[in-house]
Amino acid sequence: xxxxxxxxxxxxxxxxxxxxxxxxxxxxxxxxxxxxxxxxxxxxxxxxxxxxxxxxxxxxxxxxxxxxxxxxxxxxxxxxxxxxxxxxxxxxxxxxxxxxxxxxxxxxxxxxxxxxxxxxxxxxxxxxxxxxxxxxxxxxxxxxxxxxxxxxxxxxxxxxxxxxxxxxxxxxxxxxxxxxxxxxxxxxxxxxxxxxxxxxxxxx
Amino acid sequence: xxxxxxxxxxxxxxxxxxxxxxxxxxxxxxxxxxxxxxxxxxxxxxxxxxxxxxxxxxxxxxxxx
Numbered sequence: 001x002x003x004x005x006x007x008x009x010x011x012x013x014x015x016x017x018x019x020x021x022x023x024x025x026x027x028x029x030x031x032x033x034x035x036x037x038x039x040x041x042x043x044x045x046x047x048x049x050x051x052x053x054x055x056x057x058x059x060x061x062x063x064x065x066x067x068x069x070x071x072x073x074x075x076x077x078x079x080x081x082x083x084x085x086x087x088x089x090x091x092x093x094x095x096x097x098x099x100x101x102x103x104x105x106x107x108x109x110x111x112x113x114x115x116x117x118x119x120x121x122x123x124x125x126x127x128x129x130x131x132x133x134x135x136x137x138x139x140x141x142x143x144x145x146x147x148x149x150x151x152x153x154x155x156x157x158x159x160x161x162x163x164x165x166x167x168x169x170x171x172x173x174x175x176x177x178x179x180x181x182x183x184x185x186x187x188x189x190x191x192x193x194x195x196x197x198x199x200x201x202x203x204x
Numbered sequence: 205x206x207x208x209x210x211x212x213x214x215x216x217x218x219x220x221x222x223x224x225x226x227x228x229x230x231x232x233x234x235x236x237x238x239x240x241x242x243x244x245x246x247x248x249x250x251x252x253x254x255x256x257x258x259x260x261x262x263x264x265x266x267x268x269x
Contacts, residue, residue: 011260021258023251024243028236037239038231149234151218 006061007048014069018043036148057082057119076184079177080123080136082116084143084160132185135177139164205250213249217242 009018009026018026021042028040029048039047059080066075120136127134142160146153164170205213221239226232244254 009258011258013259019259023247023256023258024240024254026258027243027247028240031239031243032236034232036232036234037236040236149218149222151215151222154215154218 006058008061008065012069033148057116059119059123075133077132077177077180078123078127078134079181080120080134080138082136082138084139084146132176132180135173135180137170137174137177213246217246 007018008016009021009029010016025040025042028037029042031037032039032048041047057080059078062078063075123134123136139161142163143157146156165174217239220242221234224238225234247256248254
């Protein structure tokens with residue numbers, strides 16, 4: 001397995017479509033978080049693990065994909081939805097499992113936190129002169145203590161989310177976001193992004 | 205799937221998958237077979253076929269051939 005090269009599973013035609021891939025296989029592949037579930041092999045014995053390893057914030061990949069799929073069209077709106085601050089993605093206590101999970105995967109997990117926020121910063125910079133295109137919604141506080149497997153804490157997740165949504169600045173951003181989706185301004189051509197830069201960035 | 209249905213499906217999935225860890229954790233602490241079973245039941249509920257392909261054949265909005 002190579003955690004450094006993200007693979008996109010598409011429900012639409014593209015040059016790289018995984019023909020014959022089933023919905024459950026794609027769902028299973030993107031859930032294969034190391035230490036939680038074993039990896040999955042799809043098609044020609046290709047091995048997949050959860051993209052959280054190298055690509056927890058896929059905003060740049062999405063832009064690159066949009067450029068390929070809609071080269072002549074303008075971009076209306078990009079919404080990035082986070083799952084809380086980075087500590088949320090807890091892999092549990094190292095020790096026994098660390099012997100099983102390759103050390104490069106452990107290192108990659110540690111890098112997720114910085115990666116997510118760094119990508120967000122890059123996107124802010126990229127859209128700095130084009131307001132109301134890029135939005136990121138992310139419950140910043142309270143999710144840190146909740147692990148992926150703690151299904152009994154769903155009420156806490158809901159409470160933290162409601163609190164986040166009540167914040168004045170979040171409420172205002174949501175109103176702009178809804179406007180942007182309902183009546184996209186289509187301000188920027190895809191080519192205007194200097195996508196060559198991205199190709200370099202994507203290699204985590 | 206609307207949002208409420210999706211949230212309910214997720215709640216059901218995490219409960220069924222994470223309440224039943226492996227007795228002998230090897231490659232992962234939870235049973236991938238259990239996860240597959242629950243995912244397939246969601247796909248069956250929504251599409252009618254648990255083995256439904258990911259690729260949508262008649263997607264006029266994006267197919268550019």
